[in-house]
Amino acid sequence: MLDKDIKKNESADNFVLRLFVAGASANSARAISNIRSICELYLKNRYELEIVDVYQQPLLAQQEQLIALPLLIKKNPLPERRMFGDMSDLKKVLKGLGINEVI
Amino acid sequence: MDYSAKNKSKLNVLPKTPTGISGLDDITRGGLPQGRPTLICGGAGSGKTLMSLEFIINGATKYNEPGVFMAFEEKTEELILNVASLGFDLASLIKSKKVSLDYVYVDRNDMEETGQFDLDGVFIRLGYAIDQIGAKRVVLDTIENLFSDLTNESIVRAELRRLFQWLKDKGVTAIITGEKGDKLLTRRGLEEYVSDCVIFLDHRIVNQISTRLLRVVKYRGSTHGTNEYPFLIDSDGISVLPVTSLHMDDVATSERISTGITSLDSMLGGKGFFRGSSILISGTAGTGKTNIAATFASSICDRGEKCIYFSFEESANQIVRNMRSIGLDLQKHIDAGLLEICATRPTMFGLEMHLVDMHKKVTEIKPDAVIIDPITNLVTVGSVNDVKSMLIRLIDFLQRGQITVLFTALTINKSVAEQTYEAISSLVDAWLLLRDIEFNGERNRGVYLMKSRGMKHSNQIREFIITDNGLDLVDVYLGPDGVLTGSAREAQILKEHTGDVLKGYQKTRKDREILRKKKILEATILTLKAEFESVEEELNRTYTEELLTRNILEKNRKEITNIRGTSSENNTEENGPHIET
Numbered sequence: 001m002l003d004k005d006i007k008k009n010e011s012a013d014n015f016v017l018r019l020f021v022a023g024a025s026a027n028s029a030r031a032i033s034n035i036r037s038i039c040e041l042y043l044k045n046r047y048e049l050e051i052v053d054v055y056q057q058p059l060l061a062q063q064e065q066l067i068a069l070p071l072l073i074k075k076n077p078l079p080e081r082r083m084f085g086d087m088s089d090l091k092k093v094l095k096g097l098g099i100n101e102v103i
Numbered sequence: 104m105d106y107s108a109k110n111k112s113k114l115n116v117l118p119k120t121p122t123g124i125s126g127l128d129d130i131t132r133g134g135l136p137q138g139r140p141t142l143i144c145g146g147a148g149s150g151k152t153l154m155s156l157e158f159i160i161n162g163a164t165k166y167n168e169p170g171v172f173m174a175f176e177e178k179t180e181e182l183i184l185n186v187a188s189l190g191f192d193l194a195s196l197i198k199s200k201k202v203s204l205d206y207v208y209v210d211r212n213d214m215e216e217t218g219q220f221d222l223d224g225v226f227i228r229l230g231y232a233i234d235q236i237g238a239k240r241v242v243l244d245t246i247e248n249l250f251s252d253l254t255n256e257s258i259v260r261a262e263l264r265r266l267f268q269w270l271k272d273k274g275v276t277a278i279i280t281g282e283k284g285d286k287l288l289t290r291r292g293l294e295e296y297v298s299d300c301v302i303f304l305d306h307r308i309v310n311q312i313s314t315r316l317l318r319v320v321k322y323r324g325s326t327h328g329t330n331e332y333p334f335l336i337d338s339d340g341i342s343v344l345p346v347t348s349l350h351m352d353d354v355a356t357s358e359r360i361s362t363g364i365t366s367l368d369s370m371l372g373g374k375g376f377f378r379g380s381s382i383l384i385s386g387t388a389g390t391g392k393t394n395i396a397a398t399f400a401s402s403i404c405d406r407g408e409k410c411i412y413f414s415f416e417e418s419a420n421q422i423v424r425n426m427r428s429i430g431l432d433l434q435k436h437i438d439a440g441l442l443e444i445c446a447t448r449p450t451m452f453g454l455e456m457h458l459v460d461m462h463k464k465v466t467e468i469k470p471d472a473v474i475i476d477p478i479t480n481l482v483t484v485g486s487v488n489d490v491k492s493m494l495i496r497l498i499d500f501l502q503r504g505q506i507t508v509l510f511t512a513l514t515i516n517k518s519v520a521e522q523t524y525e526a527i528s529s530l531v532d533a534w535l536l537l538r539d540i541e542f543n544g545e546r547n548r549g550v551y552l553m554k555s556r557g558m559k560h561s562n563q564i565r566e567f568i569i570t571d572n573g574l575d576l577v578d579v580y581l582g583p584d585g586v587l588t589g590s591a592r593e594a595q596i597l598k599e600h601t602g603d604v605l606k607g608y609q610k611t612r613k614d615r616e617i618l619r620k621k622k623i624l625e626a627t628i629l630t631l632k633a634e635f636e637s638v639e640e641e642l643n644r645t646y647t648e649e650l651l652t653r654n655i656l657e658k659n660r661k662e663i664t665n666i667r668g669t670s671s672e673n674n675t676e677e678n679g680p681h682i683e684t
Contacts, residue, residue, distance in 0.1 A: 022223030030219070054224065058231035065208050066224035068253055072217075081215065088218035096215040 015039075015047035015097070016076035022069045023055045027086045031070035034087035042099050072096070117324040120168070120240070120276040123161025124154065126343030130319060130328040135300055140267050140277040142297040144289045145304030150315060150336055151280040152177070153186070154304070155242040157340050158278055160191050162240040163201035170240035171203045171232040171275075173225075175248040179204045189340050203232040209252035216254055222262040225249075226269060233273060241270060241277040250291050260291075267296045288320065299323045305331070312484050314453030317343055333455030335463070344459045355379070360472075360507060363402025364395070366576035367535075370552055370561040376533055377557065378471075379505040381498050383528065385512040386537030390548050391569055392511040393417070395535070396474045397426045397433065398574055399509055404436035408471035411464055412444045415480040419444035430572045443468055454485035454493050462500060473501060477511040491530075498530055532556045537567065540588045547589035550576060566592070 019035055021028035032051060039047045054061050054069065064073070068084040074097055083096040094100075119133035128134050135141045135158075143151050152174075159170035174182060182204060183193045196202040205228055232238065246263065253259050270277045279297055281289030288303060301320040306313060316331040334343040359374035368375045376382055384392045396412070403410045414422060422444055423433045436442035445464060449457070465473060475497075481490050494510075501508045510531070528534055534553035539546050548567040552560045565576040566588045580592040587595050 020224075022221070022227060025221065025223065027219050027221055034218075054227050058227050061224055061228040061231065062205060066228070067207060067209055067222060067249070068220045069223040070220065071224070082210075083215040083217045085216050085218035085220040089216075092215050092217045096217065 013046055014076060015043050015074065017047060018050045018052060018073045018075060020052050020054050020060070020064065020066055020069060020071045020073070023053060028070055030086040030088065031072070035072060035093070038087065038090065038093055038097075042094065042097075074098075119325070120162075121166060122158045123165045124157055124341050124343060126332070126334065127154075127317070127341075130317075130332060130343065131300075131322060132326060135276055135278070136322070136324065137276050138271065138274045139299040140270055140279055140297045141300040141302065142279050142281060142289070142293055143302045143304060144281040144283055144293070146283040146306055149283070149304040149306045150334070150341065151304055152182075152244050153189075153336060154341055155244055155278040155280055156182070156186055156191075156193075159202055159240055159242055160186070160193065160196065163196050168239035169201050169203075169236040170242065171205065171229065171236070171238045172242045172244065173205045173207055173229060173232075173246075174244050175207050176245055177206070178208075179206045182206075189338065191340070200236045203236050203238065205229075205232055209249070211252060214252075220253075220255070220258060222249070222259070222266065225262075225266065230273075233275060239275055241275045242280070243277065244280045245282060246279055247281050247289065247291050247293060263293070264296055304334075309453065309485075312450060312453045314455050316455070333453070333459055335456055335459040337463075342459060342463060344455075344462050356505065361402055362395075363398040363400075363405075364574050364576065366565070367395075367550075367574075370563070370565065370576070371533070371555055372559040374558075376507060376555075378507055379502055380507060380532035380556070381502070381530065382507070382509045382533045382535065383512060383531040384509065384535045384537065385514055387514050387539055390537035390539060391567060391574070392513070392537060393422070393476055394426070394429055394569055394574055395537075396476050396509055396511050397422065397431055398429075400442060400472070400474055401426075401431050401433060401436060403472045403507075404439070404441040407441070409440075409468060410436075410442050410472045410474065411468055411470045412442065412474045412476065413461060413464075414444060414446040414476050415449045416477065418446045422446075428571075429569055429574065443470070449480045449483050452484075454481060454489050457481065457484075458493050458497055461497060465501065465504070465506065469504075470506060472507040472509065474509045475511070477513045479513040495530060528553070538564075540566075542588060543591040545589050545591075549579065549588065 017035070017039070019031065021031060035049065039049055052060065054066060060066070064071075070084065070086060072083045072087065072093075074081040074083075077098070081096045081098070083093060085092075087093050118137040119131070119135065120137045121128050121134035122131075143154055145151050156172060159172050162168040162170045172182070177185070183197075186193050193202060193204070197204055207225065207228070229241065233241065246266075249259050249263075250256060267277075267279075279293060281291070281293045283303075284290040284292070288301060298321075300322045303318045303320050305316040305318070307316060308314075315334050315336065317334050318331045319327045319329065332343050334341055356378050358378040359376065360378050361368050361375040362371065384395055386392050393416075400410045400412050412422070417425070419437075423437070426433050433442060433444075437444065443464070447457070447460070452460075461473075461475075478490065478494065481493070485493070498508060533555040536551055536553050538549045538551070540549045541547075548569075549564045550567040551564045552562075564579055566579045568575045568577060580587040580595050
């Protein structure tokens with residue numbers, strides 16, 4: 001299901017992001033709101049954000065080698081990048097997403 | 104004593120989870136603290152991973168306690184392959200849901216830290232794995248890696264603390280491994296989280312020989328052995344040896360076993376050594392220590408008992424061949440499974456490891472006697488004191504099993520070697536000393552008993568002879584010139600024999616002389632007798648003649664008277680008497 005979505009949006013400038021969070025922890029909540037605002041600000045209308053609660057799908061934790069949460073995986077555009085933390089460090093998030101914009 | 108013991112059993116003592124690793128459960132008096140984390144720390148290659156993995160595997164196979172192994176260093180496939188060489192079938196355990204293996208991998212390259220985070224990923228994975236198989240045991244190997252993977256150390260610390268608390272709440276018995284640090288036991292001071300039980304593994308190299316050592320640094324709520332215990336990693340995994348015995352309550356039987364040499368038995372009150380005693384045979388090179396040891400071994404096997412011969416000098420084949428020269432067939436005992444010759448180089452591993460090795464063999468084979476030939480070679484891998492303490496523990500262990508042990512010790516001169524056996528002389532029950540007796544341009548072997556506890560024994564030096572048909576002792580010759588052995592003894596015996604012959608000869612000569620004298624005397628007596636007889640005869644003759652003459656004269660006178668008185672017709676008769684004499 002997820003993979004199909006990604007394939008559909010494989011164009012270079014379409015961002016496919018997946019955020020893994022652990023339930024409703026403080027870090028999770030902060031990360032969700034942070035990444036949402038960043039996307040709205042920098043990637044408006046050209047991103048797809050999927051939020052996965054690892055508690056609901058614990059098998060994913062092993063498959064995706066999840067350790068530190070929250071974890072954001074940028075599936076597209078390539079290369080794949082991983083960012084963990086509550087996304088409060090905007091500079092690092094943008095660097096990870098490959099967005100070269102002056103803040 | 105009884106009272107406190109009763110009280111203790113009523114109290115709720117700390118429940119423990121057995122590791123199933125031989126020896127470790129003895130040291131920890133039952134295993135690791137149940138439901139609590141234990142830290143195993145040590146340097147690279149000290150056996151941390153193996154020990155924790157064995158804990159998981161033993162739990163699954165021996166105690167029906169499934170376990171989760173979370174690896175931060177090695178991949179799942181690698182781990183399975185690594186332990187396969189120790190005979191553990193990890194793959195099938197995973198299949199049957201007894202063990203869960205999870206490889207946690209962090210790639211620093213494509214990671215960006217973007218603020219506050221937590222380690223919920225680990226929690227979720229671990230929680231899921233535990234719930235899936237109903238795990239009672241958990242291993243985190245080596246969770247410290249997270250510190251290098253994640254830069255925010257304070258968060259990792261806080262998260263680890265939370266993780267250990269969470270493991271406690273889960274009620275699983277956990278092992279956390281950690282690399283040895285410079286000042287602390289671990290690099291990141293993990294021991295502060297895991298404060299209930301800390302086991303330290305060391306890999307020490309002394310005199311180019313490495314020894315693995317284990318020490319229980321702390322164990323809250325339980326007594327434990329505090330010493331360093333050597334452990335062995337071999338084809339069966341880890342075995343730890345609690346090497347110091349605190350007890351001296353060995354059973355002592357008065358059963359005696361023969362030495363295999365009848366004349367030596369007679370020196371020992373006629374019956375030989377006590378069963379379960381320790382015997383030391385010391386002597387210089389080539390005095391026949393190995394011969395005595397092998398004869399002893401053979402006599403044990405002859406009785407259908409088992410014997411292990413630990414050789415540090417010769418290979419098994421060499422011993423068998425050499426003993427054939429004194430008419431001892433060891434091969435048949437080996438074939439019958441009664442004799443086991445374990446030949447190792449002393450330098451193969453450290454002293455303690457030798458002890459562990461012997462311990463293992465003895466437990467496995469359960470012999471009636473053990474021979475160590477020679478203990479002095481062990482000095483090459485340890486100091487005299489080390490050897491002594493090792494032997495104390497070995498003797499302790501063997502005596503508990505009523506196993507007779509015979510050591511040989513080589514004495515070279517008054518140096519280290521001599522100290523060795525002096526140091527252990529107080530440990531042994533019987534001490535047989537073999538000596539070279541150099542005399543008259545040849546070397547002979549003398550044997551005497553320095554001591555033999557609890558039995559009447561000979562104080563005599565005997566000469567020890569190695570023949571084609573085995574060993575024998577003969578009384579040394581005590582001549583006017585002192586103790587004589589070998590050909591000097593033979594010569595002395597011959598000399599005495601010659602003397603006897605000479606004396607005998609002299610005696611017969613004297614006898615003959617007397618006889619001769621007697622004969623001469625007798626001859627003289629005979630001559631004298633003959634002389635006497637001739638004189639007597641002469642005398643007799645004169646007498647008879649006189650008598651005859653008188654008779655004839657008488658007759659003649661009567662005749663004459665008759666003639667005168669009657670006629671002359673009797674003249675013819677008168678002719679005879681007329682003959683004058």
